[in-house]
Amino acid sequence: MPANVRNPAVAGAFYPGDPAEIEAMLARLFDRKSPSPNHPAPKALIAPHAGWSYSGAVAAAAFQTVEGRAFHTVVLLGNAHAARFDGIALDPHDAWRTPLGYVPLDAAMRFRLTALDPRLFRQSGEAHRRDHVLEVQLPFLQYILQPGFNILPLLFGQNPAGGYRQCTDDLLSVMSDADLLIASSDLSHYPSSADAESLDRATLQLMAALDIAGLERHESAVIQCRVPGLETAFCGPDAVKTVLEIGRRKGWRGEVLACRNSGDAEGGDRSSVVSYGALVFRES
Structure with missing residues (x-):
């Protein structure tokens, strides 16, 4: 058992707190059809x-x-939802725990990032302690991946516009082809379900096209249109733009996989929703 562990903050709230309940829920959520062998990794x-x-x-x-x-x-x-700070917070723990067990952090990659850019990357367990945006991804990874992987959780705080480009430079210098990137983000917040569907469709298409400039123009335009209830087109801007910038430089191809909103859930309120999208990026 690792000595220095970040314990779950939202188990039993955002996802089940019991291992058997987690596995039962994930078994229901996943389509067990085999993925197409023709797709690149x-x-x-x-x-x-x-x-x-x-x-x-x-x-x-x-x-x-x-x-x-x-x-x-x-x-x-991810972009921090539970703390305010400058720069990008790296978690200092040796492992993160969920009800499904422990996952080690990549201490070597963490050290390399902080050595590369100590003004941008800062170790802060407090920044990660209560935040859900990365934690909720971890049981999916524990359930679906081969064992033996590490994680490196990064939370964006307050950063200058375009700061994601520096993060991109640094990540490209420390990551390898054996690594996977995941950006955590929900889509439109609090419009009606009908308004969300058109907004989210455009947002996802721009993300899949790796079009950061177009995504920024779209975000600005929908805010200026004053869509009733809308607060943001998506809530993980630095995280998403970092993935898109890396993909643009690497020549990846994006694909939209799914989209729905909270109004689609049982008993959901369609007058004010939060939307969710899934994308995958592969080498061309």
């Missing part, structure tokens, strides 16, 4: 981070693409 995913009863089926569509694969390190990227 995924290099990155974008997956949602809401409670599994709302977004679990969409998240499963993303994680299904890596079923049974082996990765050395899964780099988890």
